[in-house]
Amino acid sequence: MDIASLSHGLIEVTTWQDRLLQWLERIYASPKMYQWSLGNPFTRWITKRRTQKIFDLMSGFVYSQVLLGCVRLDLFKMLHQRPLSLQQISLQTQLPAEALQRLLLSAVSLGLLEYRSHQRFGLGALGVPLAVHSGIGAMVEHNHLLYRDMEDPLAFLNNAWRGSMAEYWPYAHDAQAAERAAQEKFSRYSDLMASSQEFVVQEILGSYYFEEHRCVLDVGAGKGRFASELALHAKHLSIKLFDLPPVLELAKATFQSKGLIDRLDLCPGNFLHDPLPQGADLVTLVRVAHDHPDAVVQQLLQKIHDALPAGGTLLLAEPMANTYSQGVDGLTQTDAYFHFYLLAMGAGRLRTPEELMGMMRKAGFMGVEQVPNNMPIHAQILLGRKHKCLP
Secondary structure, three states: OOHHHHHOOOOOOOOHHHHHHHHHHHHHHOHHHHHHHHHOOOOHHHHHHHHHHHHHHHHHHHHHHHHHHHHHOOHHHHHHHOOEEHHHHHHHHOOOHHHHHHHHHHHHHOOOEEEEOOOEEEEOOOOHHHHHOHHHHHHHHHHHHHHHHOOOHHHHHHOHHHOOHHHOOHHHOOOOHHHHOOHHHHHHHHHHHHHOOHHHHHHHHOOOOOOOOOEEEEEOOOOOHHHHHHHHHOOOOEEEEEEOHHHHHHHHHHHHHOOOHHHEEEEEOOOOOOOOOOOOOEEEEEOOHHHOOHHHHHHHHHHHHHHOOOOOEEEEEEOOOOOHHHOOOHHHHHHHHHHHHHHHHOOOOOOOHHHHHHHHHHOOOEEEEEEOOOOOOOOEEEEEEOOOOOO
């Protein structure tokens, strides 16, 4: 069915699911049904919940700015030490108490802060992670670039690559960035990715058994956060890193600081143009595929397959989209963030596990499977193996 047909409404409802959803849509739109649902104790909570979710969608930007304000004032670390009164916080932040009170009360309403005794403020349940995980605050600060770009969402969709986010990672739009961009540009993004990777690293290390492997090649290694943690976790492994030369200099420093340099083999290159080094029986691809368009990812998967020995394994881990059949409940709302974040960053996109597994099979991988993990909101994990019997 082409776009012209879609625009003229020529698609007919043919499934019982479509007919049911259209019937529910008419029910939701009925003013009488709305009033009835509010008066019925068994349905009132559904209507209230839906109304609250609509309000949250409308107010989401304000919520994010409250969070950003707290991060910039370093409130979470400040209150992690001890609860403070409005006057004490005002003195430390140099903000007028009357204005600061609005921020604090807003943060309380969002669960970031909570009331304590003697009219003091302390950390709420959602504020604790921000106090102890610096990577979360770094991403909150980084996201203000995305929100600036999305001030006019339709203009952003028409030309997403001219905004502040597109300038943040030079490689996204410049295949020769390694030769042209300053080291500082690689360093700032690599630092951000390293600081925000802690949860992804723990998901991988806690979900996959590395004992069967002897050598790992981490493609798109960045600052080496994942690879260095893997080296500490599985002490029998030798580690190869493949990335742009200026990025690998950052990774080398990470390994040196952890006393792991003797297990490291640096392999500089550009996977768009260069073959991948051989010798590893496991290749890891962590938060890399979603940064690139389909053609590049397919090419990269083929190069990984070619570089692996017979029986070698690919482990791919990154945030992934939910399938249409999963609906829009629960954690699936994170898809909206990643769809726009990846558009702003470059030419990548959020893919479902099924899409990625199909691309892996196309590259020649066998036994492609998804590894269950506890927190898929951080990343989901896929495995593919190269056939043990070469043709």
